Amino acid sequence: MDVDQTLAKLNISQKIKLLCGSGWWHTEAIPEAGVPGMRMSDGPNGVRGQSFFNGVPASCFPASTGLGSSFDVELARNVGEALANEARAKGSHILLAPTVNTQRSPLGGRGFESFSEDPILNGTIAAAYINGLQSKGVSATIKHFVANDQEYQRFSISISERALREIYLKPFQIAIRDANPWALMTAYNRVNGVHASEHKRLLDDILRKEWGYQGMIMSDWTGVYSTTESIKAGVDLEMPGPTVMRGKAVERALMSGKLFPSDIDARVRKILELLKRAQDSGIPFDAPEESIDTPDLRQLLRTAAADAIVLLKNDKNVLPLSTDLKKIAVIGPNAKLAQTSGGGSARLLSTYTVSPLEGISSVAKEIGAEIKYAVGAASHSYLPVLDPYVQQKNGGGAGAIIEFWNQKPSEDYLHAAADLNTKLDKCDWSTPTLGTNCILFDGVDATKVNFDCFIRYSTAFIPDEDGDWEFGVHLASRGNLFFDNKLIVDLSTNLELGENFFGLGTIDKRAVVKGLKAGHPYDVELRISTSEFAQMSPFPCWGGLRLGGIRQFDGEEAIKDAAALAKDSDAVILVIGLNHDWESEGFDRSNIDLPLLTNPLVTAVLRANPNTVVVNQSGTPVAMPWIDEASTVLQAFYGGNELGNGLADVLWGKVNPSGKLALTFPKRLEDTPSYTSFGDKGQEHGKIHYNEGIFVGYRSYELRNIQPLFPFGFGLSYSTFEYSDLETSPVSSEGTFSLTFKIKNTSNVPGREVAQVYIADPQSSLPRPVKELKGFVKVALQGGESQSVKVDLKREALGFYDDRQGCWVAEAGTFKVLVAASSSDVRLNGEVELGATLTWTGL
CATH class of the missing domain: 3.40.50.1700 (Glycoside hydrolase family 3 C-terminal domain)
Structure with a gap:
């Protein structure tokens, strides 16, 4: 595909159509112009594919905090390559990963999705992951730009320029410099009063102009809150579809002169450039989804x-x-x-x-x-899902049957005031499902089922232990749970909302059923009306349900x-x-x-x-x-x-x-x-x-001077290691230098050691940390083996951001070089001298 030629032959309506996604997981297609729709999938620890509900199974890799704690750049790249293979098997051109938001608190709900609290480790592992993924033609989507570090996120983030630069933007900067992710996702939150998806200074001045970023920028799902502002700031793609803030609103903005055709062209160009990469990758469009399960993949997962x-x-x-x-x-x-x-x-x-x-x-x-x-x-917190204990009624396979009706039965049926054996008309659509936690954002035939509908979820529950069992259910809708034809949980009256289903669900309600026998099948049925949910949801979907249970003890x-x-x-x-x-x-x-x-x-x-x-x-x-x-x-x-x-x-x-x-x-x-x-x-x-x-x-x-439970960078081994012979090179006029040292495995057990390099700047004109991680290396050593290690560092290792000057500064003077087994276990000390102060902007 030639981007310029394709852009030239698109009319303005077609261009506007491309500015928003098609459904949850695709970009829009313009078949008459030879523009197919790209498919994307959630990450970061697997490729779920295009369905929350009834999706094709995928490999799940360790959470990012675990991968970050490996300090293993090669492993991160290998994981990225494996994820690319999974994405290709699912026909996904774009993986919505990695997450590199800084973990500023252990309370952050998505903290496990990022690699580290330290921007150097975070950005370095992310870059390796991205390089592995994109080496096989699958686009990474680095996210969430920026300061999406907590789920309590509907307020402005007030943050100093220096902290923004040194801590929160830094992992993005490293990954963009070292791996060039082809896509980037904006955050939900405001930064210093402006939503990230309309923050021109962040997206245009810093990301595109200062850093030279050339990739496509998309919103987080429902994370666009404006039309003109988001387009002017640089958000190319609103997700998901159908559009809320673009479409007709863009036409109106063009008519009024708030937007110009050149603004639309700039956004569409980035989408087409990513589409060209997708075409070059050889990943088919609208391909069937498949799983991968090979001995090599299992070994990598292990x-x-x-x-x-x-x-x-x-x-x-x-x-x-x-x-x-x-x-x-x-x-x-x-x-x-x-x-x-x-x-x-x-x-x-x-x-x-x-x-x-x-x-x-x-x-x-x-x-x-x-x-x-x-x-x-x-x-x-919620009762464990009942997946291992359910099977379809009448001798069916594992799981349950979920049925959908567009024409709703009477309220009596929902509340079981009518005869429980009342026959309903043939449903409009049905499907088996293996899960008792069904997020119905997708996976339902929208050509047959309205979003405002009636749902019946039915299964046979077979306990593995005698005793009294407690059951819990919550819904993204209104409904009731029946056990052996008796109403046990009422979620259809006096609804209370909870945190479930991304804040769109009810509280979890529970009931105890006594005297169950192991191996005996019991009828379980959920009857659900989606009317209220369909009106409340910010995007079209069929709600959701979660059914859990456990034997009481x-x-x-x-x-x-x-x-x-x-x-x-x-x-x-x-x-x-x-x-x-x-x-x-x-x-x-x-x-x-x-x-x-x-x-x-x-x-x-x-x-x-x-x-x-x-x-x-x-x-x-x-x-x-x-x-x-x-x-x-x-x-x-x-x-x-x-x-x-x-x-x-x-x-x-x-x-x-x-x-x-x-x-x-x-x-x-x-x-x-x-x-x-x-x-x-x-x-x-x-x-x-x-x-x-x-x-x-x-x-x-x-x-x-607070002693933590366990410090950053800490971890033991079945081996023991000794560090020695630190030497540092002179610092060049560009601020580059290197250090070498030896690591010896002083045990008879083969092992691997992560050596961490920290820099301290005791003479700085601005307050600086006691020391900061600036590099690391992982070395494999046989028992008794020693190895010389070299670490190369750039001017960034010496610098800080000076918001008074609006640039990075490395001040002339003497810096301490610390080689450590953890942030609290310094093994070697050295010094380097920077002869003249350096200042710079950009990457």
């Missing part, structure tokens, strides 16, 4: 899961576990269910999953050990049972943490505590067996009040498909852990840099003030 794990404590050398164990206890709420990722747009239907219990059981079988499991405590008794099992076992693996109920797009966490009775469970199990291995799964930091009692602790993040096998590989030493924390873990929430200015705490007259300025993450802890 490698990534293991490399995302950080060993935090191993005081008694309990790890790696012995192969001579006879009795192994696996305990905890995160052991049996595979917590592959956080929630929101990161969630997808995995091709397969391996839970920690399954991964550990596999090893136990190999070594001939007996394994026993106890849940110990619940950790859910006494919390204190479950802890006692778990402690007894731990006491009677040779090895105990306690798997705890959060899940996508607690960490998700759409809401922030209210604290950093582990949920419900998790902490009492950990304490009881540790007292019963002090050699317990505690495995925490969370996308962002949690408090660990029992940390002094625990000798052995692993941070596993969300590990994707292969999290269970990856964990088992680390536990038994098949993989020597080499991850280091990409986030500081605080002892308490009050110690975090943004404590007084995050979420509603920081709201003042409609603004959130980023009061911590440039002192985000470890920078703040060091400035305030």
